[in-house]
Ligand SMILES: Nc1nc2c(ncn2[C@@H]2O[C@H](COP(=O)(O)OP(=O)(O)OP(=O)(O)O)[C@@H](O)[C@H]2O)c(=O)[nH]1
């Protein structure tokens with residue numbers, strides 16, 4: 072079979088495509104959730120990002136005829152990898168409870184969790200752990216990155232946008248308190264129809280981290296007045 076170059080020419084960016092769809096049952100967030108893990112080829116970076124598709128009807132919420140809730144626009148979370156919180160249940164951050172919340176809420180109405188391999192806001196696991204050692208005594212989560220010579224948030228959501236396009240999801244409702252995710256997805260041509268706030272999973276141990284996100288980052292989360300600045 073002969074392969075002809077596309078009409079757009081050899082320099083046109085390659086669109087990402089679905090590589091495989093793997094059915095799984097998740098035993099998570101106190102439920103058993105039917106899911107499909109989707110892998111991709113041609114993503115704009117080298118990360119092994121996956122989409123977890125949740126068909127809807129897996130919780131207390133309803134499911135419309137498209138299986139996607141809210142007028143057919145799916146609820147989507149871009150979840151940045153956090154090995155310490157997601158896997159080991161570290162109490163330093165809110166990532167584990169946020170992932171559980173996302174799986175529970177999205178499985179109720181249908182949508183997807185994109186699990187993005189952007190550990191440590193893009194600086195990687197080892198650097199994040201170094202940053203942990205620097206934190207405390209006046210050094211917050213953002214300042215620690217700067218002391219390591221890194222940006223405060225190095226995440227890029229081009230791969231997330233490419234994954235959504237490959238899945239045919241060009242309009243989404245985004246589960247987040249982080250306006251940068253909304254802005255970047257929009258810049259990459261995904262229409263964010265609505266921003267659905269994630270809950271605030273405040274504990275004594277993660278209070279300083281959440282306070283830094285609210286007061287020094289640009290996250291739209293409201294904390295009780297007494298939470299440390
Ligand atoms: N560099 C660094 N990364 C951290 C630290 N604590 C958590 N992270 C990473 O931060 C990422 C999660 O980002 P957050 O800022 O908590 O939340 P978000 O995903 O931007 O926002 P939401 O969508 O509202 O949850 C994960 O990749 C974590 O590994 C830290 O102290 N230093």
Ligand SMILES: [Zn+2]
Pocket residue numbers: 153155156157164165166167
């Ligand atoms: Zn975390």
